[in-house]
Amino acid sequence: MQSTLDRLKHIFFFPFFAKNKVWHNLFEITILVKGVNGIWEIAVGALFLFFQTDNIYSMIMGVSQYGFAADYLERQANDFSLNTQYFIAAYFLFYGVVNLFLMVCLLQKKLWAYPAAIAFFMAFIVYLCYRFYVYRSGLLLCFIAFDMAFVALTYLEHRRIKNRISL
Numbered sequence: 001m002q003s004t005l006d007r008l009k010h011i012f013f014f015p016f017f018a019k020n021k022v023w024h025n026l027f028e029i030t031i032l033v034k035g036v037n038g039i040w041e042i043a044v045g046a047l048f049l050f051f052q053t054d055n056i057y058s059m060i061m062g063v064s065q066y067g068f069a070a071d072y073l074e075r076q077a078n079d080f081s082l083n084t085q086y087f088i089a090a091y092f093l094f095y096g097v098v099n100l101f102l103m104v105c106l107l108q109k110k111l112w113a114y115p116a117a118i119a120f121f122m123a124f125i126v127y128l129c130y131r132f133y134v135y136r137s138g139l140l141l142c143f144i145a146f147d148m149a150f151v152a153l154t155y156l157e158h159r160r161i162k163n164r165i166s167l
Contacts, residue, residue, distance in 0.1 A: 024160065027153040028107075034150065035103035041096030048089035053082050095124070106154070114158035121147050121154075 048056065098120060105113035125147050132140040 023156055027157045030150050031103050031106050034099055038096045038100030041092045045089045045092030045096055048085055053085055114154055117154050118151050121151050
């Protein structure tokens with residue numbers, strides 16, 4: 001038996017989004033963006049894993065001569081240690097592999113991947129919110145907003161597919 005709230009959500013909220021092809025197309029675009037991002041993160045993680053700390057320091061210092069983030073990058077390079085290098089490598093490799101895996105599964109429309117992706121990215125959003133609380137970075141706010149939009153689109157797509165299957 002459906003509750004009143006479920007019926008209201010179905011009447012007012014879901015039909016608009018479920019029948020609107022724009023949301024589905026936007027979902028597929030975000031999957032592709034996150035998939036490319038996953039490949040990039042795997043590559044960065046591998047670079048951090050296999051490059052020596054001195055080489056990474058030199059690269060950071062070389063990049064820090066250009067652009068608006070020069071002071072920030074220089075501070076980061078001065079505090080760069082082997083432990084930091086391994087943490088960054090593990091972080092990018094883990095996040096990149098899970099991200100890419102979930103995106104491939106979502107493209108294949110595997111039903112279990114939708115709630116798994118929602119749970120994974122919600123956990124990551126919580127982590128990003130913590131990082132934002134500590135560092136107050138505008139870039140982190142952009143990542144949080146993008147991931148929140150992705151979670152919402154994933155939820156809508158999952159509902160659309162489940163409703164299509166149940167019909």
